[in-house]
Amino acid sequence: MFENLAEKLEGVFKRLKGRGRLDEENIKEALKEIRMALLEADVNFKVVKDFIEEVRSRAVGQEVLESITPGQQIVKIVHDRLVELLGGTSSQLRFGSRFPAPIMLVGLQGCGKTTTAVKLAKVLAKGGKRAGLVSADVYRPAAMEQLRVMAQKIGAPAFNADSSQDPVKICVQAVEEAKRNGYEVLILDTAGRLAIDTQMMEELKQIKNAVNPSEILFVADAMTGQDAVNVAAKFNELLGIDGVIMTKMDGDARGGAALSLKAVMGKPIKYVGIGEKIDALEVFHPERMASRILGM
Amino acid sequence: LGKKEIDQELFDELEEALIAADVGPAFTSELIEKMTDSVKRKELDSPERLKEVLRSTMKTLLKKNEAPLVIPEKQIFTILVVGVNGTGKTTTIGKLANQFKEEGRTVAMVAADTFRAAAIEQLEIWSQRVGVPLIKQKQDSDPSAVVFDAITAAKSGKAEVLIIDTAGRLHTQVNLMEEMKKMKRIMGRELPGAPHEVLLVLDATTGQNAVNQAKMFTDAVGVTGIVLTKLDGTSKGGVILRIAQEYNIPIRYIGIGEGLDDLREFNSEEFVEALFEQGNH
Ligand SMILES: Nc1nc2c(ncn2[C@@H]2O[C@H](COP(=O)(O)OP(=O)(O)OP(=O)(O)O)[C@@H](O)[C@H]2O)c(=O)[nH]1
Ligand SMILES: Nc1nc2c(ncn2[C@@H]2O[C@H](COP(=O)(O)OP(=O)(O)OP(=O)(O)O)[C@@H](O)[C@H]2O)c(=O)[nH]1
Ligand SMILES: [K+]
Ligand SMILES: [Mg+2]
Ligand SMILES: [Mg+2]
Numbered sequence: 001m002f003e004n005l006a007e008k009l010e011g012v013f014k015r016l017k018g019r020g021r022l023d024e025e026n027i028k029e030a031l032k033e034i035r036m037a038l039l040e041a042d043v044n045f046k047v048v049k050d051f052i053e054e055v056r057s058r059a060v061g062q063e064v065l066e067s068i069t070p071g072q073q074i075v076k077i078v079h080d081r082l083v084e085l086l087g088g089t090s091s092q093l094r095f096g097s098r099f100p101a102p103i104m105l106v107g108l109q110g111c112g113k114t115t116t117a118v119k120l121a122k123v124l125a126k127g128g129k130r131a132g133l134v135s136a137d138v139y140r141p142a143a144m145e146q147l148r149v150m151a152q153k154i155g156a157p158a159f160n161a162d163s164s165q166d167p168v169k170i171c172v173q174a175v176e177e178a179k180r181n182g183y184e185v186l187i188l189d190t191a192g193r194l195a196i197d198t199q200m201m202e203e204l205k206q207i208k209n210a211v212n213p214s215e216i217l218f219v220a221d222a223m224t225g226q227d228a229v230n231v232a233a234k235f236n237e238l239l240g241i242d243g244v245i246m247t248k249m250d251g252d253a254r255g256g257a258a259l260s261l262k263a264v265m266g267k268p269i270k271y272v273g274i275g276e277k278i279d280a281l282e283v284f285h286p287e288r289m290a291s292r293i294l295g296m
Numbered sequence: 297l298g299k300k301e302i303d304q305e306l307f308d309e310l311e312e313a314l315i316a317a318d319v320g321p322a323f324t325s326e327l328i329e330k331m332t333d334s335v336k337r338k339e340l341d342s343p344e345r346l347k348e349v350l351r352s353t354m355k356t357l358l359k360k361n362e363a364p365l366v367i368p369e370k371q372i373f374t375i376l377v378v379g380v381n382g383t384g385k386t387t388t389i390g391k392l393a394n395q396f397k398e399e400g401r402t403v404a405m406v407a408a409d410t411f412r413a414a415a416i417e418q419l420e421i422w423s424q425r426v427g428v429p430l431i432k433q434k435q436d437s438d439p440s441a442v443v444f445d446a447i448t449a450a451k452s453g454k455a456e457v458l459i460i461d462t463a464g465r466l467h468t469q470v471n472l473m474e475e476m477k478k479m480k481r482i483m484g485r486e487l488p489g490a491p492h493e494v495l496l497v498l499d500a501t502t503g504q505n506a507v508n509q510a511k512m513f514t515d516a517v518g519v520t521g522i523v524l525t526k527l528d529g530t531s532k533g534g535v536i537l538r539i540a541q542e543y544n545i546p547i548r549y550i551g552i553g554e555g556l557d558d559l560r561e562f563n564s565e566e567f568v569e570a571l572f573e574q575g576n577h
Pocket of ligand 3: 529530
């Protein structure tokens with residue numbers, strides 16, 4: 001597919017004259033193709049707009065290198081810029097000096113929070129950190145059971161609560177228990193919710209105030225479309241988020257949402273989920289993501 | 297808005313609205329081109345008229361796919377519910393069972409997601425809420441065996457309508473798609489004509505990938521109906537237009553919440569109006 005974009009762009013340039021230099025005229029068509037490719041990959045409309053403008057200004061005036069054809073040269077400019085936009089900030093989790101360091105996962109319904117919580121506990125355990133888990137989801141049927149069963153599989157301790165309890169209290173008690181047991185990290189799984197659900201967003205704020213998490217991570221489904229940035233921005237505005245985890249990257253979704261979130265909020269993507277199994281969590285690679293968005 | 301003339305700005309505005317609603321760049325261009333042509337042919341002379349025609353073009357397209365699920369009386373009717381991970385399959389089954397029960401049908405839920413942690417327990421809670429039986433086996437058992445049990449139970453008169461929950465699977469996972477095909481095969485072998493409905497559950501927050509989902513689930517098990525969930529959120533679900541145009545699959549229901557009653561029949565008119573609503577809510 002990357003070849004396709006490059007080939008398409010070559011085709012565009014073949015039809016145009018004046019191949020020695022990239023100018024407004026001869027890159028116009030090429031930018032149109034790139035714009036379509038990005039939108040098809042679900043990159044947010046506004047992000048695409050700014051991105052195209054930047055690529056235009058970077059490209060215009062460049063000599064077409066002899067070793068490289070104009071189409072490939074443009075793709076290289078686009079790719080480099082994507083990597084730049086996606087990368088930058090370090091993707092390390094910050095734990096602070098408190099024991100336990102609470103890490104809170106938030107996001108829309110069904111994006112993969114519960115699964116990611118357990119995956120994260122496993123990643124941390126591998127790195128020598130003892131991580132406990134707790135579910136504050138008193139709403140979704142069997143949500144707590146889901147976390148418990150998965151935690152058991154990897155031998156991670158899960159705090160026992162039940163769905164008749166108050167989510168804020170559950171979290172506070174879990175922190176206390178984690179402290180008693182000497183866990184270094186406590187991962188808080190929360191119920192899925194819409195960003196426009198004020199009551200449910202208020203609940204998250206209360207949990208945040210009660211436990212003061214060292215990280216609040218927004219979990220985003222790689223398949224999400226144009227609205228991803230609005231949702232994430234709302235979570236960020238109401239709650240404040242420190243980073244993003246992109247899930248379901250094992251499919252064929254191009255994951256334009258990743259670029260969009262990074263570009264709009266400036267928050268780093270820390271991990272990506274690449275399967276339903278508990279070890280299917282990887283550190284984020286900007287390079288790979290850029291290639292994927294372009295369909296390489 | 298409230299402009300007197302049709303100009304580039306108007307087209308840009310419409311393009312942005314369509315793309316922001318996940319209609320997708322290619323189909324959006326197609327729609328905009330259609331409008332541009334009409335303007336050139338002087339069929340459209342005001343922005344209001346143009347917007348009206350655009351809406352009605354979209355409504356006409358979706359109207360063809362607006363087909364509520366009709367369940368014939370006095371026979372076993374089996375519904376296989378499929379889709380990628382986390383779209384709302386299990387929840388939708390709770391809602392559907394509730395609706396059919398209220399219509400006076402005898403319903404059973406079938407827990408053929410034997411893979412995901414606590415998936416059976418989740419469906420069990422829904423079955424208790426609705427007050428219908430659940431047919432299940434142990435975690436990790438063969439989903440086809442669960443379906444076999446369910447059809448046997450239905451044949452012996454335990455239920456008229458069987459709604460089968462399956463594990464979420466990405467359409468690119470070959471093994472899991474094969475497993476689903478096998479379930480369908482077993483159903484047809486045990487009860488000619490089964491499954492009577494293959495419902496694909498799509499999440500309205502999904503972007504252009506939903507087209508691949510529709511294609512590959514249709515290729516694998518012949519999707520006969522779509523449920524579009526999570527329309528209570530701020531996403532518009534515009535990708536369904538592209539799916540409607542390319543695959544012509546009936547859109548049965550929409551999901552508008554996590555509760556038992558948050559299911560509605562799909563209405564093309566309302567859907568298109570909501571798609572152009574600014575800010576939602
Ligand atoms: N293929 C794939 N599936 C995933 C991934 N992460 C999660 N899932 C699946 O996505 C579905 C939803 O995951 P959950 O962890 O239950 O999502 P959640 O955000 O906790 O859902 P709610 O609590 O209902 O809001 C399940 O079927 C998971 O197995 C991933 O990286 N790849
Ligand atoms: N807001 C909203 N949430 C929904 C809707 N339908 C389902 N959900 C939520 O989405 C999440 C996932 O729903 P499930 O029914 O578990 O989805 P699933 O497709 O069965 O998931 P897997 O079996 O893991 O693939 C849950 O938190 C549901 O409550 C809807 O119409 N609106
Ligand atoms: K909506
Ligand atoms: Mg969960
Ligand atoms: Mg399910």
